[in-house]
Amino acid sequence: MRRQLERTLPPLLALPGHQGLLSLWQKVGYENHLSFLLFRQLNILVDTGSSNFAVAGVPDPDVTSYFNTELSSTYKSQGIDVTVKYSQGSWTGVLGTDVITIPKGIDGSYTINIATILESENFFLPGVKWHGILGLAYDALAKPSSSVETFFDSLVRQAKIPNIFSLQMCGAGLPVSGSGTNGGSLVLGGIEPSLYKGDIWYTPVKEEWYYQVEILKLEVGGQNLELDCREYNADKAIVDSGTTLLRLPQKVFSAVVQAIAHTSLIQEFSSGFWTGSQLACWDKTERPWSLFPKLSIYLRDENSSRSFRISILPQLYIQPILGIGENLQCYRFGISSSTNALVIGATVMEGFYVIFDRAQRRVGFAVSPCAEVDGSPVSEIEGPFTTADVASNCVSSVSFHEPVLWIASYALMSLCGIILLVLIILLLIPPRCQHRYTDNDVVNDESSLVRHRWK
Numbered sequence: 001m002r003r004q005l006e007r008t009l010p011p012l013l014a015l016p017g018h019q020g021l022l023s024l025w026q027k028v029g030y031e032n033h034l035s036f037l038l039f040r041q042l043n044i045l046v047d048t049g050s051s052n053f054a055v056a057g058v059p060d061p062d063v064t065s066y067f068n069t070e071l072s073s074t075y076k077s078q079g080i081d082v083t084v085k086y087s088q089g090s091w092t093g094v095l096g097t098d099v100i101t102i103p104k105g106i107d108g109s110y111t112i113n114i115a116t117i118l119e120s121e122n123f124f125l126p127g128v129k130w131h132g133i134l135g136l137a138y139d140a141l142a143k144p145s146s147s148v149e150t151f152f153d154s155l156v157r158q159a160k161i162p163n164i165f166s167l168q169m170c171g172a173g174l175p176v177s178g179s180g181t182n183g184g185s186l187v188l189g190g191i192e193p194s195l196y197k198g199d200i201w202y203t204p205v206k207e208e209w210y211y212q213v214e215i216l217k218l219e220v221g222g223q224n225l226e227l228d229c230r231e232y233n234a235d236k237a238i239v240d241s242g243t244t245l246l247r248l249p250q251k252v253f254s255a256v257v258q259a260i261a262h263t264s265l266i267q268e269f270s271s272g273f274w275t276g277s278q279l280a281c282w283d284k285t286e287r288p289w290s291l292f293p294k295l296s297i298y299l300r301d302e303n304s305s306r307s308f309r310i311s312i313l314p315q316l317y318i319q320p321i322l323g324i325g326e327n328l329q330c331y332r333f334g335i336s337s338s339t340n341a342l343v344i345g346a347t348v349m350e351g352f353y354v355i356f357d358r359a360q361r362r363v364g365f366a367v368s369p370c371a372e373v374d375g376s377p378v379s380e381i382e383g384p385f386t387t388a389d390v391a392s393n394c395v396s397s398v399s400f401h402e403p404v405l406w407i408a409s410y411a412l413m414s415l416c417g418i419i420l421l422v423l424i425i426l427l428l429i430p431p432r433c434q435h436r437y438t439d440n441d442v443v444n445d446e447s448s449l450v451r452h453r454w455k
Helices: 151-159 250-263 271-275 402-428
Strands: 021-030 033-047 053-056 076-085 090-101 109-121 132-135 164-169 184-188 197-204 215-220 237-239 246-249 280-283 295-300 306-312 318-321 328-333 335-338 342-344 352-357 362-367 379-386
Touching: 109 151, 197 295, 197 306, 197 352, 197 379, 215 250, 246 250, 250 335, 271 328, 362 379
Parallel strands: 033 132, 053 109, 237 342, 246 335
Antiparallel strands: 021 033, 053 132, 076 090, 090 109, 164 184, 164 352, 197 362, 215 295, 246 342, 280 328, 295 306, 306 379, 318 328, 352 362
């Protein structure tokens, strides 16, 4: 059901951000004298697909600034090692706490958990301009355990702000530079009306770990892919600002590529373009977007008998790349295959103002004013539509969350260890008696383990 919501509070934070780049001020004391302050700006990647707040804690060839804990009079190390792995890249650091202030809208100082990154692999990359990551997902994903209070949970508890934040990511039609400087806004504790147009449409959060939603169907050029809706949600469908592309389960990805290739005005296209290994180039005077179809994603509405669709035009998924050739402009395919989820990443999110209403367990979408190319909008929201043509539930009733899988794995390993220990003890104990079989002793399937073995 569509709703027009008024802002619940003045915007609490509206700062530059691409894929949510958030500018935070690091407040540090010099020689423990708080009267002398040094302010250092750190660019933070805003990630709704993880839950830890972490910044570079040591010099790194690929970062321009880092958080020197020795210069902070308020930093306290917890001495707890933490490692976080993402679909690409990972880091290892130490968990601690420190006091922060928010430059706009929230008065006061607040103590939050912060991890200092000491080692990383494919996390800080050449040319990127971020120095850390702000995880805004639920505490179920926090590392090393869900007992680590997240950054946003700390603000909600201490600053008494509403349990809601919203994100506008801008970059539609702009060259992909990898530096993350295309702009945007993050609002903590409310909704900012100037950051969206039209109505806000809400879809329920199915599970509170990632922002897991329920996708009912996909259309390419207005044509339904005709897949079982469970294919779109296997094994989850999430809204993740930290993922660059729109990622689709393999079966869905293949169907989308086939539909785009069939619908587009290009007769032949290299398979390497679809898989991301090759770029497609046109003369700089041309605009190839007119050759490709619109892509629509249907989400279940708060009224479960209805749905709405968010649509992106080719300007969002056929993405220009900087610095390729003098007369040619080259593009990449902004959609990729996934082995474990459908991920609504920056490719889609750059078209919308996205509201993460944790208080009411829902995610909202509205058209973003910055989602325009050459003065024309490149995203749309329409509805409501009936859900009579889809299953009443497209999400598996059994959710294998990562923490649950870890617990099950540890329990299974412990059980195997106990059994192995018992077997070793039995082997080491010398037999006290031996039985010699006689002609009357018969070993058959009824008295042996053969009949109990798996076939």
